[in-house]
Structures are given as structure tokens and as C-alpha cells.
Amino acid sequence: MDIHDLATRVQAGERRALARAITLVESGRADHRAQAGALLDALAPLGRQALRIGLSGTPGVGKSTFIEAFGMFLIEQGLKVAVLAVDPSSARSGGSILGDKTRMERLSRQKNAFIRPSPSQSQLGGVARRTREAVALCEAAGFDVVLIETVGVGQSETMVAEMSDLFLLLLAPAGGDELQGVKRGIMEIADLILVNKADGDLKPMAMRTCADYAGALRLLRKRAYDPQGFPKAMTVSAVTQDGLTDAWETIQTLIAWRREHGHWTRRRAHQARHWFEEDVRHGLLSVLDQKDTRARIDTLGDQVANGQISASRAAADILTHLRPVRKI
Structure with missing residues (x-):
């Protein structure tokens, strides 16, 4: 494989080259790992940065529907959007359905969109082991926003916070009360809680759920990297697209504040060190095999x-x- 040629094509934004590069970094073969490292090193000097948004929620909450609607909204704003969707792998066969691209039919046809489903394999925390490197490749390819959709396993799904700039938690109407909202784990890392399906007969219930979680968030300990009023809860509808504009404006407000106060740079540096240490741990564990x-x-x-x-x-x-x- 010509790594220089592949790097040039990824840098030019070729989606086929990007898909091939992600396949390379996901491979566990020793020669592929060496080539993946060379590819990432070749692209690193570009210094391109995208807005990394992690997104999670319980199965059935409408993650794929929301991502398609939100992705289409961002493309209409003139942005390029990449979606990295992590699918759960079978504990028995090890296989995954990888059906997220099929669910996002409209978004997958957009020239400024890229959708890549990946199996979680044995990785815990809701993301695949090489998702972080796939994010770096999407940034090098010139995408403005990278959406990282996690498996959706529940309260322990916090690993995505170590590779994203902002974490969205999607909830369904009647998805819990105020007591559920103060539970530790995934609630503590959420920057924005979006109660989905706020349309039709479910809208009043969605409003009540949003109010419950808004009250719960006020009980959580204040985080140093949040401005006044964050984290917050909002209602959205992926079907009618109500609330998407407000959600995007809220995201931009939070990111702008974090950039201005230096939290963006410090968070990125902390994440880089975290994944360095994770790679060391995985290397030591590989000795056992x-x-x-x-x-x-x-x-x-x-x-x-x-x-x-x-x-x-x-x-x-x-x-x-x-x-x-x-x-x-």
C-alpha cells in the first residue's frame, strides 16, 4: 500500500480513500498497524480540527433518525459532516449488523456527508477501539463536524467523552424522573440533554421529561469547563426538525465559550495523553496472548x-x- 498516495487522497477529501484509511486503522494486523501509524503521522502536520460531537442514548431513542435530521441541517448550513456509528458486536459470533448507514438513507446520498459504521468488537464504553483514529482521519479529510454515535448501552457509556469536544445525551419522553437524572455515570459527562420525539401526542410528556432533567442538572456539581446555565436540557423532534436550530446555537455558544477560556485546548491535550496511555495498556495486555x-x-x-x-x-x-x- 502506497501510504503517501493514500494520505494525499484523504487530504483531498476522497471518500473512498477515507473509507480505505479507516479500514486500515481498524485492522489488528501488525503490518497494518505500522502502516496506519505512518498514515496518521503523514496527516498530522495538516493540523485540521473538526467539531467532535459524541452522541449516546438508549436503544430505540431515535439516535439514527436524529443524526440524519441533524446532519442534513448542518449540511444546509454549508458544513461537511462525518458520522462514525459504532454498532454492538455479538458476544457469541462476534458479528455486527452495521445497519446505521441504511437508516440514514437521505444523509448517505449527500456529497458533503460521510457515514462509517464500525463494530464495537470487545471494546467497552460504547465506542470501538480505533474510533479516535477514525476521527483524526475525518478531520484530515476536511470535515467540519464529526458525529460519534455510540452503541447505546446505558449509564456506563462514558468513553466517548475522551474523544469528543461535546457530548449529547438523547432521551425519550418518560425516559426517567429527576432521581434518574442525578445518577452518576453518563449524566455527569453530558453537556446537553436532548429529549427527542417532542412531537404529536408525545410532546407534553417530552416537556415534562425535559423539566425533570433540567431540575436534576441543577443538583449536579458545577464543572469548571461549563459556563453559567450548562449543562442544560432541551426538547427536539427529529421528525418535524423542531428544536434543531436552538440545539445547534446552544452547541456553538458552549464551544465558543470553551475556546475563549482555554478549555478546548486543554481538553484536546488531556485526551491525547489519555489515548497514549490506553495504547500502552493495550500493548501490555497483548503480551498475554x-x-x-x-x-x-x-x-x-x-x-x-x-x-x-x-x-x-x-x-x-x-x-x-x-x-x-x-x-x-
Whole structure:
């Protein structure tokens, strides 16, 4: 693979080249990882930055419908929009449906839009392991806004906050009360709560849900990187598109304040360090899959299962075995 040619085509905004580049960074093969690193290094000097928006919500809340409506709205504003949708992988077969692009039929036909579904595989936290690198590729390709749609697994889905500038939490009408709103976890990282489906017969219920969560947000501890009045709750309708303009203006207000007060730069620097440390951790864990180490783990695992040795003693044995590797 000609990495220089691929980098040039990605920089020019070729969607086919971008799709190929994301496939490359998602690969786990050692030679592909080396090529992916070279590609990212070649694109890094461009210094292009997009607005990274993480978006989550429970299954059925209308994430794909909202993203299509919001994406179409942004394109009408003259922006280029990339959507990175993470689909849950089967715990049995390891496969994923990857149907988000089919759901966003109108958006997928837009020349200024790019939609890429990816499997979560065994990664926890609602995102795929290489989503961060896919975001960097979309930025290098010249997209103005990158929407990161997470799996939608619930309250522990917080990893997306480490790769986005702003986090939207989508809720359905009657999706919880004020007590639900003060629970720790995903609520603490939300910058904007959007109660979707605020149309038709569901609109009064959506308004009540929004009021409940607005009250709950006032009970949460104030964050240093928020201006007065944030985080906040709003109602939107992906079907009628009501509230999309207000939501976008609110997002721009928050981002402008964070840029002005230096929070944008500090957040990006913190995220870069976080993912460096994550890559180190994954590299150390990969040592456990080496043939000799795997054989030792299997042997000790059988002894633990048979009650011949305690789990803690077996784990200590493995760590002792790995010490020479750690020193390197």
C-alpha cells in the first residue's frame, strides 16, 4: 500500500480513500498497524480540527433518525459532516449488523456527508477501539463536524467523552424522573440533554421529561469547563426538525465559550495523553496472548478450576513470569 498516495487522497477529501484509511486503522494486523501509524503521522502536520460531537442514548431513542435530521441541517448550513456509528458486536459470533448507514438513507446520498459504521468488537464504553483514529482521519479529510454515535448501552457509556469536544445525551419522553437524572455515570459527562420525539401526542410528556432533567442538572456539581446555565436540557423532534436550530446555537455558544477560556485546548491535550496511555495498556495486555504466556495461563487456569491453587496465587505467578518483559 502506497501510504503517501493514500494520505494525499484523504487530504483531498476522497471518500473512498477515507473509507480505505479507516479500514486500515481498524485492522489488528501488525503490518497494518505500522502502516496506519505512518498514515496518521503523514496527516498530522495538516493540523485540521473538526467539531467532535459524541452522541449516546438508549436503544430505540431515535439516535439514527436524529443524526440524519441533524446532519442534513448542518449540511444546509454549508458544513461537511462525518458520522462514525459504532454498532454492538455479538458476544457469541462476534458479528455486527452495521445497519446505521441504511437508516440514514437521505444523509448517505449527500456529497458533503460521510457515514462509517464500525463494530464495537470487545471494546467497552460504547465506542470501538480505533474510533479516535477514525476521527483524526475525518478531520484530515476536511470535515467540519464529526458525529460519534455510540452503541447505546446505558449509564456506563462514558468513553466517548475522551474523544469528543461535546457530548449529547438523547432521551425519550418518560425516559426517567429527576432521581434518574442525578445518577452518576453518563449524566455527569453530558453537556446537553436532548429529549427527542417532542412531537404529536408525545410532546407534553417530552416537556415534562425535559423539566425533570433540567431540575436534576441543577443538583449536579458545577464543572469548571461549563459556563453559567450548562449543562442544560432541551426538547427536539427529529421528525418535524423542531428544536434543531436552538440545539445547534446552544452547541456553538458552549464551544465558543470553551475556546475563549482555554478549555478546548486543554481538553484536546488531556485526551491525547489519555489515548497514549490506553495504547500502552493495550500493548501490555497483548503480551498475554503470546504463545508461551497463553500456555502458562491455560495450565494455571486448569489448576485454579480444579482447586489445586488459588486464583490470586496463580495471578501472582503469571505476573512474576511477565516481569522480564515489563522491564524491556
